[in-house]
Structures are given as structure tokens and as C-alpha cells.
Amino acid sequence: MKIERHDEKFELEIKRCHLPFTVSEPCPECGTLRTVDLRTGHLSYPKLGQPQDVYGYCTNCEHEWTMEVIFDVTLALPPGETSGEPKAQPVPKKWEEFRDAGLLWWVNRALHLFGWSIVITIEEKTGTVLSAYPAMVSHRGFNREAEENGFVRLTEHLAKNSTYLLNDVHDAVQSAACGIGNHAADCDCGGSGGSR
Numbered sequence: 001m002k003i004e005r006h007d008e009k010f011e012l013e014i015k016r017c018h019l020p021f022t023v024s025e026p027c028p029e030c031g032t033l034r035t036v037d038l039r040t041g042h043l044s045y046p047k048l049g050q051p052q053d054v055y056g057y058c059t060n061c062e063h064e065w066t067m068e069v070i071f072d073v074t075l076a077l078p079p080g081e082t083s084g085e086p087k088a089q090p091v092p093k094k095w096e097e098f099r100d101a102g103l104l105w106w107v108n109r110a111l112h113l114f115g116w117s118i119v120i121t122i123e124e125k126t127g128t129v130l131s132a133y134p135a136m137v138s139h140r141g142f143n144r145e146a147e148e149n150g151f152v153r154l155t156e157h158l159a160k161n162s163t164y165l166l167n168d169v170h171d172a173v174q175s176a177a178c179g180i181g182n183h184a185a186d187c188d189c190g191g192s193g194g195s196r
Contacts, residue, residue: 016042019071023054029063036067046071095120095129102153105146112140 019038026033034056046052051068058064098104099120108117117137121130142150158165 014046015044017044017046017071018042023056023067023069025056025067027056027058027061027063028065030058030061032058032060034058043071048072095132096127099129100153101157102150102155103157105142105150106154109142109150112137 018040019042021038022035023038024033024035036054036056038054041054043052043054048071050070052071053066054069056065056067095104104118104120111117111134115136115138117135118132119135119137120132122128123130141147
């Protein structure tokens with residue numbers, strides 16, 4: 001299934017359109033904050049994609065005014081459905097970046113438990129990774145210097161990427177909750193969107 005949005009304005013044939021929103025604005029006369037609850041209040045014959053008047057009334061000074069809002073509709077596929085659009089593809093990274101971030105050391109710490117390791121062959125002069133492959137190994141763990149260096153590199157990587165990682169995990173959880181596979185920044189579910 002595919003849902004496409006067309007940038008056309010049209011009117012809904014709904015005399016009293018109740019919506020799960022509140023609109024708040026200070027009274028232009030006395031400055032008291034007033035809220036219109038569209039769950040109990042309503043829009044009359046709303047037109048999508050163009051300004052609508054929401055009427056405000058201040059019980060403090062009895063002033064009436066209008067607030068402009070734009071009424072829009074978002075359609076989403078139910079959970080488990082696919083939009084037919086390609087999913088975000090993994091971004092290929094270089095082995096050098098994986099190693100420099102301390103991730104190769106971290107993964108190998110875990111693999112050593114099972115007698116495995118990811119072995120890399122490095123060009124001595126440039127530091128370029130020539131090959132990488134899994135292998136069975138007889139040694140376990142690393143020496144003290146490698147451990148200290150690994151923790152420093154990994155901690156620096158986390159410090160540098162923590163905001164992105166936190167946003168990314170929140171978006172993944174929110175995407176699963178709202179049923180949108182490629183979560184977007186403008187999704188009504190409240191996720192922050194944006195992946196790199």
C-alpha cells in the first residue's frame with residue numbers, strides 16, 4: 001500500500017469537527033492565558049492546509065478574539081504495513097573508524113569469551129586496514145595498555161556521539177510505537193526524527 005499527499009486545499013463536510021487539540025494564547029486585551037479545547041469546542045467546516053479561525057473568549061475581561069491555526073491531516077499505515085518506500089539503509093563505515101572508536105576492541109573482548117576474534121591486517125605506514133576476518137584464537141583478553149587505550153577510545157566515541165545515539169534510540173522506539181517504519185521529524189507521535 002502507498003499513501004501519497006497532494007498539496008491541494010479542500011473542505012471537510014463536517015459542521016462540528018472535534019479534535020484532540022488545545023489552542024492556548026494570551027488574551028490580547030489583558031494578557032491572561034486562555035485555552036480553547038477542541039475536544040469539547042470545535043472547528044466548523046474546516047479547510048485543510050489553510051488558516052482556520054478558533055474563537056477565544058477571556059472570562060477575565062470578557063474580550064473575544066480569533067486565533068488562526070492551520071488544520072492538517074496525517075495518514076499513516078497501520079503497524080506491520082509497509083509503505084513500499086525503501087527503508088533507511090545502513091551507512092557503510094570503514095574498518096579504521098570502527099577500530100579508532102574502540103569498537104573493534106570492545107567487540108573482540110566479547111568474542112574472546114567464545115574463542116573468536118575479528119582479526120585485521122594493517123598497512124604499517126598508513127594504518128589502512130587491508131583485510132578483516134573472523135578467526136578462532138587461543139588467547140583471551142588484552143594487556144593493560146590495550147585495555148586502557150580501548151576504554152579511552154570508546155568513552156571518547158560515546159561522548160562525541162551521545163546526543164545522536166540518544167535521539168536515534170528514542171526515534172527507533174517511537175517509530176515502533178507509532179507504526180511508522182521510517183520515522184520522520186514531522187510525525188505526530190512526538191519523536192524527534194532525523195537519522196544520519
